[in-house]
Amino acid sequence: MALCRARPSLGRLSRILNTVVWSPPKPFVSYCSSVTSAKIEVNGAHLHYRLTGQGNHAILLLPGVMGSGETDFGPQLKSLNKELFTVVAWDPRGYGHSIPPNRDYPPDFFERDAKDAVDLMQTLKFKRFSMLGWSDGGVTALIAAGKYPTLIHKLIVWGANSYVTEEDLKLYNAVRDTSKWSEKMRKPMEDIYGSEYLAKTFDAWVEGMAHFSKNPYGNICRHLLPFIECPxxxxxxxxxxxxxxxHPEFLHQQIKNSKMHVMPEGKHNLHLRFAEEFNQLVEDFLK
Incomplete structure (x- = not known):
């Protein structure tokens, strides 16, 4: 599901910027329209994030496997309304600039990411916020909304699944060997992580996802969907x-206060390929 980095959208990657140490802001202060790059300690890890905008509505962008705020959400960091929203895009531990630690995939790695994400926003003094989650980031966002319902204002997910099927495992295993990726797909990721880290980490991710297939009904977070209260x-x-x-149809059925929209020409990276349309849909929903 989070094979986002193994798609043609990889051509959109740019070099990850150097980080600076930055003290957390007071809630809803006026930020300039530029993007701030920073790290902050959360749950024993130094998590990197990018922040832009000055709006009273805080939103967190959650990337997919091997992704980061910068690589996965360039059009959103650039173009989402900075007067209405304060936008935070994070790198989960082991991805992007949030290394060390190296990424691993214990059975509770999605729950760990969800806690990290929520605690990051709390550390940055955003008491309540919305979440936009793509692929693995969508799974993380679903878990956060189900486990911390009073903290999440609104939720947007795409490319996410709440359980793993045999069909899903075939898709993951088909691209498991990163050395067989096309150069267009492989090189940008190797420029960030190196070939060894990319290969080992992605292989470990496939193993982690296969673990979920052994659960009843392939469960990742389907048990939490009825507890999601936010729009x-x-x-x-x-x-x-x-x-x-x-997968999205099941989410729509199980989340009581949800709506679903299908983009006919959209692929897994619909927020990048159709960024203008996506951003408008997001802004309309969040308003």
Whole structure:
């Protein structure tokens, strides 16, 4: 599902910027329209994030496997309304600039990411906020919304699944060997992580996802969906070859206060390929 970094969207990657140490802001102070790059300690890890905007509505962008705020959300950091929103895009531990530690995938890695994400926003003094989660980031956002319902204002997910099927495992294993990726897909990731880290980490991710398939009904977080209370927007690309349509349809059925929108030409990276349309849908829903 979070094979986002193994898609043509990899061409959109740029070099990760150097980070600076920056003290957490007071809530809703006026930020300039530029993007701040910083690190802060959360739950024993030094998590990197990018921040922009000056709006009273705080939103957190959650990337997919091997992704970071910068690589996965360039059009959103640039173009989401900075007067209405304060936008935070983070690098989960082991990804992007949030190394060390190296990334691993224990059975509770999604729950760990969800706690890190929520605690990051709390540390930055955002008491209540919305979440936009893509692929693995969507799973993380679903868990956060189910476990911490009073903290999440609104939720938007796309390319996410709450359980793993045999069909999903075939998709993951088909791209498991990163040395067989095309140069266009492989090189930008190797420029960030190096070939060894990329190969080992992605292989470990496939193993981690296979672990969920052994749970009853392949459960990742389907048990939490009925506990999501916030308004939820589920987006799906009709041409998404990584996440079959039964996954967003199941989310829509199980999350009581949800709506679903299908983009006919959208693929897994619909927020990058159709950024203008995506951003408008997001802003309309968040308003």
């Amino acid at each position: 939820t927007f589920i987006l799906h690309g009709q041409k998404d070859s990584l996440v079959p349509s039964f």
